[in-house]
Amino acid sequence: MGRRDGWALWVGVAATLATLVVVFYYPVGRVFADAVAVDGQLSLAPIRSVLGDPFYTGAAHTLVTDPAAVPSGVVEWLAAGAPAVEFGLFGFTAYQALLSTLVSVLVGLPGAYVLSRFEFPGRRFLRSVTILPFVLPSILVAVGFLAMFGRTGLFNDLLGAVGLGPVELTFTLEIVVLAHAFYNAPLVTRLVTAAWESVDADRVETARTLGASPVRAFRDVTLPQLLPALATAAVLTFVFTFMSFPIVLALGGLELATVEVWLFARVQSLDLTEAATLGAIETALSLGLLYVYLRYEARRTEPGGASRGLSRRPLVDGVRSLVDPLRLAVFAYGAVVLVLFAGPLVSLVVESVTTPAGQPTGDYYAFLLARQASTASGTVRPFPAVVNSLLFGAGTLLVAIPMGIVVAVVATRGGRGSRAAEALLTAPLAVSGIVLGLGMLQALVFGTTLFGQRLTVTGPVAIVAAHAVAAYPFVSRTVTPALRSVDDSLGEAARSLGADRATVLADVELPLVAPALVAGAAFAFAISVGEFDSTVLLSTGVDTATMPVALERYVGDRSLGPNLGPATAMGTVLLAVTTVSFVLIDRVGGRWE
């Protein structure tokens, strides 16, 4: 159907595209333009200077500076017994991303096995909690990790209680990788569990009746359905951790800087050309990876609709089942999960109400509420940050919801429009918040001359725009599957009764996807409230600081006190806001694609 879509949809599409061009494509384009131009002339010099700098590319820099010497260099290296080589900032970034991906898969896969093959109280809850990382601000996770694994954290307290430790994890690669696993292992679990649950039991049983052993049936029937999901999760994890910013900044510092952190440092020292070049290279890498991946995934065909999922065994089946080695392993895994996932969040809350000596205190919360807390100039005041976060979140909803709906409607249509919509939705995933923030800084905050007019977008408007760009894909991705599942004949029935296309959307489709819309809005709100990367660049004064920005300042600035107190208190508030969003997403529902 749909020969005539009415003007309403096209107005929506035009407005959405215009918004995206102004606040996303143009700014990001400016970053790319700056990377390939010197004084308005096209030039590869900036890129060459970055890639040819051993600081950035390590041993690979000769590929740019002296390609002819590469073969002999490789020969020399082999002759020397192939010693370890460094590949600079990019090499380290990729290395930590690879390590993080590996750990995320190792931690996440057993979770998928447990959730899809065992039945136990709380299974459904745990399954839905795997979506939590999407809404937890990463700076919050960083603070939680400091509270858990820091020198005075809960982990060392626990070790001390059994006569071990202390272990110093702050500013180590280990804590960065663990924090990345906190984020991405649930993604692995979520995607693989979904695939595992969609395995058709009939097919496995057919293989068994044809003579396959359980292991063989797993290898021949189940595994082929799990691998694509695992690949998806691993690629996404690599891209996410390659571009990870607040976690590395807060837990690793400049000693463990990744491209993203270094890029941020360049912007802070106003070295914008080098920052733009770094951003362009980084974005090109992640876009390329996502593109290759999407090409691969497009060729894959979905397994036909599962008629009946595999049955799950009870996890606890009488006392004797508890000594089963497999179940003991599951319980050991559960303990690891508890320390790694519940630990940081619990520590955050505990630390926010206790003094370093372990006494209960309300001082940190009082500090948040003290509007006029006398702090040194340039220090972020807490209460306005809370208010700002909520206001920006509301502003983000106003922009992201209509945009998200428009893109979802286009995506549901099928055909060319649907593929374009998919690209629109995926692009923001591959562009880091820092790059977007840098682009907006240069294109909008510093201003653009158009028809002789100097146009600038600053402060709250720029921040809300950046948040909306980050948030609208979540609205679309929640609403699209819901919209798709609305029976076509409902719209057709309404059309035949006299409703035009726009009326069908308003009367039939949107009311039916209302739960997904609410979930999408909760997502968008949580994304906005937790957004750190572009906000930290765009909130130029203390007046536009948000909770995550304040949080980072408090972690870095111990002048407020000898401990994490204020940071954990604000972190707890942030946790409360995002938990409410999570509950809305979970309870009101909708599938998430």
Add this chain to the structure above:
Amino acid sequence: MTSADGGVDVDELTVRFGDVEALTDVSLSIDDGEFFTLVGPSGCGKTTLLRTVAGLEAPTAGRVRIDGRDATDEPPEERGVGVVFQNYALFPHMTARENVAYGLQFHDLPEPDDQRVTELLDLVDLTSVADREPDQLSGGQKQRIALARALAPKPDVLLLDEPLSALDASLRKRLRVQIRSIQRDLDITTVYVTHDQAEALAISDRVAVVRDGRIEQVGTPEGVYREPATRFVAEFVGDNNVFDGVVTGTGDRISVDGTATLPLPAETDLSTGASVTVSVRPEAISVQDRDGAQADGHGSTVDERGPGAAVTRSATVETVEYLGDAYRVHCRWDDRPITVKTDSASPPEGAVSLGFAPDAIHVLSNGDRPAATGGER
């Protein structure tokens, strides 16, 4: 052949989806107030034809006229059609009453909307469940609410797409009587799509048999049943025995497979050597035990038309189906299957003699496509 006013006309309609041609050059003329059924196997294009009339599919070529005006380029909401879908398509977030009322906001009827809704709920006997949500309604109730909703804005044409196929057999029979009587009372032009040929015969003024995107035959139910135009119609509508043969110059004049013969009906003008396909309805054939006792237990060996008029052939009973009011007897006539329907008290068995009148033999058009449509009103 277009209706001056009222009704639906479809002219040389072709609908293509990518490489697939769902309808090929279809022309139909449906009269004002007529109950017209499109019947055919799944995938034959009957639903596409209905959806094209509704404006839910765009034709690749051809025109659709509704109530005398060219509606080909009108969007569905301007066509004045009421559609009932197979899955009912009730709006799940509205009550039954709200569903029925939905279309009224887009139409100006002389009476108040509330009154019209009550009228329709009365018509389908569902006033008592008016305030329920669709998921609190039974299948039959949903179907009737969907019908009421389609009729509420007083459409010129009612389109029903397999409206009963999701219901159980006895409910299906009751509801089709109700649909038919409502249609008669309102005198509304109705296009009905079904794959169930018995339903099509039971309910319709006229039937179009659709196959592979083309109309195979259009006619009254009796016309299509008694005088199928093609082999496909003969086999699709009701049970039938179909035989291919060649016209010969001698004896019974149809040689079947060179091993058996059948008489050629008098009115045909096929010349010797022409190939011919004939059909004989199972209920037109009587069964007798080979020893002469009629299996129906009447004891008579004399056909009412007289022994001279009857064609008799020897056969062997293979399997018997009990239908309640009759037996369907699957026999072998030499090597070929032949089906007989008999209301005898006990099932025939073993070697039997089959008898039928020569005019029970119906000559089918030999090509795949009909030369002319039979039984057109």
